[in-house]
Amino acid sequence: MTSIPPPSSTKKLGLVIDLDICVGCHACAVNCNEWNTGGHSAPLTDKNPYGKDPIGVWFNRIHSFEISYDNDDNNQGQTVHFPKSCLHCEDAPCVTVCPTGASYKRAEDGIVLINADRCIGCKLCSWACPYGAREFDDDAGVMKKCTLCIDRIYNENLPQAERKPVCVSTCPANARHFGDLGDVNSDISKLVAKRDGYALMPEQGCKPVNRYLPPRAMKYTGAPKKLKHMGGDIGLISRMINKFMPTSESK
Amino acid sequence: MHPAKSVIFFTTASGAGYGLIAIIIIANLFGVIAANIGFAIFSYQLLSFITAFGLITAGLLSSTFHLGQPKRALMSFSQWRTSWLSREAVMAVITYITAGVYGVYFCFSPDILSSKSVVMLIAIAALLSCVTTIYCTSMIYASLKPIHAWSNKFTPIGYLIFGLMGGVIILATILHIYDKANIMLDITVIVFSIIGLIFKLRYWSFIDHSKSISTIHSATGLGIFGKKNKDGKIAKVIMLEPPHSQNKYLLNEMGFKIARKHAKSLRLLTVILTFIAPTILFALVIIINQNILIAQIMTINALFLAAIGIFCERWLFFAEAKHTVTLYYGSHNV
Numbered sequence: 001m002t003s004i005p006p007p008s009s010t011k012k013l014g015l016v017i018d019l020d021i022c023v024g025c026h027a028c029a030v031n032c033n034e035w036n037t038g039g040h041s042a043p044l045t046d047k048n049p050y051g052k053d054p055i056g057v058w059f060n061r062i063h064s065f066e067i068s069y070d071n072d073d074n075n076q077g078q079t080v081h082f083p084k085s086c087l088h089c090e091d092a093p094c095v096t097v098c099p100t101g102a103s104y105k106r107a108e109d110g111i112v113l114i115n116a117d118r119c120i121g122c123k124l125c126s127w128a129c130p131y132g133a134r135e136f137d138d139d140a141g142v143m144k145k146c147t148l149c150i151d152r153i154y155n156e157n158l159p160q161a162e163r164k165p166v167c168v169s170t171c172p173a174n175a176r177h178f179g180d181l182g183d184v185n186s187d188i189s190k191l192v193a194k195r196d197g198y199a200l201m202p203e204q205g206c207k208p209v210n211r212y213l214p215p216r217a218m219k220y221t222g223a224p225k226k227l228k229h230m231g232g233d234i235g236l237i238s239r240m241i242n243k244f245m246p247t248s249e250s251k
Numbered sequence: 252m253h254p255a256k257s258v259i260f261f262t263t264a265s266g267a268g269y270g271l272i273a274i275i276i277i278a279n280l281f282g283v284i285a286a287n288i289g290f291a292i293f294s295y296q297l298l299s300f301i302t303a304f305g306l307i308t309a310g311l312l313s314s315t316f317h318l319g320q321p322k323r324a325l326m327s328f329s330q331w332r333t334s335w336l337s338r339e340a341v342m343a344v345i346t347y348i349t350a351g352v353y354g355v356y357f358c359f360s361p362d363i364l365s366s367k368s369v370v371m372l373i374a375i376a377a378l379l380s381c382v383t384t385i386y387c388t389s390m391i392y393a394s395l396k397p398i399h400a401w402s403n404k405f406t407p408i409g410y411l412i413f414g415l416m417g418g419v420i421i422l423a424t425i426l427h428i429y430d431k432a433n434i435m436l437d438i439t440v441i442v443f444s445i446i447g448l449i450f451k452l453r454y455w456s457f458i459d460h461s462k463s464i465s466t467i468h469s470a471t472g473l474g475i476f477g478k479k480n481k482d483g484k485i486a487k488v489i490m491l492e493p494p495h496s497q498n499k500y501l502l503n504e505m506g507f508k509i510a511r512k513h514a515k516s517l518r519l520l521t522v523i524l525t526f527i528a529p530t531i532l533f534a535l536v537i538i539i540n541q542n543i544l545i546a547q548i549m550t551i552n553a554l555f556l557a558a559i560g561i562f563c564e565r566w567l568f569f570a571e572a573k574h575t576v577t578l579y580y581g582s583h584n585v
Binding site: 057062063131199215 | 252317318319320321323324326327328329330332333334335336337340391394395396397398464465467469470471472473474486487488489490491492493494495497498499500501504505574575576579580
């Protein structure tokens with residue numbers, strides 16, 4: 001049923017992503033694809049992988065943004081790497097628009113999943129998601145999305161330490177955290193409270209579960225912007241060119 | 252948004268089909284046209300109903316071409332509690348029944364449908380189900396909050412206006428072909444064309460002058476925290492690097508960009524073909540009001556031009572709509 005079920009527990013499993021730490025290495029995206037092409041929604045389409053225009057389904061993507069301040073005398077922009085996957089919304093619009101009941105939200109832990117056997121591939125859920133969390137698999141003719149590694153987090157064949165989403169366990173910088181955001185006393189809820197974690201596009205009204213931790217403002221280190229020429233013999237002609245030719249480099 | 256041909260054809264064709272049935276019922280209720288009595292294969296009543304059902308069925312079939320798994324299409328009747336797409340599917344079936352029964356009355360007037368109050372009841376049921384189905388189709392789009400150009404009151408009103416407009420042009424043309432022209436219907440075509448034009452211009456002005464509440468700032472949360480710019484405003488955020496070097500589903504489907512380059516000329520084409528051409532041609536038909544053949548040629552041309560025009564209109568409806576996901580791919584507003 002594609003109504004949002006009344007939660008059977010307070011559990012809201014989700015991710016917390018620390019934008020202050022993420023270095024944009026894409027390891028989480030690569031390992032996500034590696035695990036999930038053999039997991040719950042396997043296989044993930046991977047068309048023309050070595051050709052000119054490879055295209056395929058990925059559950060996790062790392063965007064990169066730059067923040068700039070026009071009153072910054074030191075003209076320092078700040079680069080922020082921004083991983084994005086399904087936010088497992090409490091009021092998931094991708095679930096309620098589904099005409100067949102394929103798209104559903106689990107009452108017990110809030111994970112949003114797709115039952116591939118019921119999906120007719122109408123793509124409406126991907127239109128309803130403001131975040132672009134869903135990707136259509138045109139080999140299978142069905143929609144696919146992040147499963148929060150449901151085949152890992154409850155997998156008793158894995159050692160306890162590995163029972164978390166693969167993007168979390170693979171992150172070399174520890175920028176991703178997994179846990180119960182419905183429990184205010186959980187480690188990640190405390191982390192969110194401490195670091196002023198926020199939700200993406202709250203105005204869309206989907207009540208996403210995942211939280212992002214804001215990057216701290218950069219401090220000016222006092223390092224010179226342009227390296228000075230440290231002397232040494234560069235030759236007469238080079239010196240003349242350096243001195244008299246107009247420079248195309250902006251200030 | 253990517254303008255898929257199957258979905259454009261579905262919304263325009265089935266919209267005109269439901270609009271045609273609604274117009275037939277209204278015209279019949281007001282005594283502008285009468286039901287056919289007795290069995291006749293070549294009556295205009297039968298032709299107009301076959302046209303309506305043909306358009307509806309072709310549209311619904313076309314919409315299944317958009318599906319990745321069309322063989323499971325029957326499952327889409329199950330989620331009418333929450334899904335407008337499911338409601339649309341359910342209403343389409345209900346309308347087949349109510350409009351089908353009304354069609355039997357309108358085309359043949361069999362003895363079992365001789366009671367006036369029964370016919371009235373069927374007519375109202377069919378009219379309501381036609382209008383509701385168009386409304387459900389429009390709400391599939393109007394319920395999508397991430398798409399500012401759709402998620403507003405213009406969407407359902409527009410689908411209703413254009414559905415009824417298509418219906419009235421088709422019915423008026425069929426009546427001309429049968430030399431049963433009715434000046435009331437000809438005038439209604441002009442009225443609908445003018446209403447349609449005013450509506451479309453207002454819609455375009457709306458999407459040109461308003462934006463989604465979501466921005467690159469709310470989408471990323473960046474620039475809102477930390478220090479502010481000198482005017483006290485939040486810091487500027489730009490996309491530095493996309494997450495992938497090649498195209499992908501999200502960009503093909505939601506990041507469609509061709510329209511904005513051609514928007515102006517396509518809007519002009521829409522205005523001329525959908526609204527001005529039928530207005531002028533039908534006005535000439537009313538003014539000349541002599542030669543049947545000329546009237547037939549003109550109305551058929553008006554119908555043909557309006558059909559192309561409404562296709563442009565719907566193409567733009569999709570192609571000009573921007574989705575919030577593009578905020579993650581370099582758009583600052585949508």
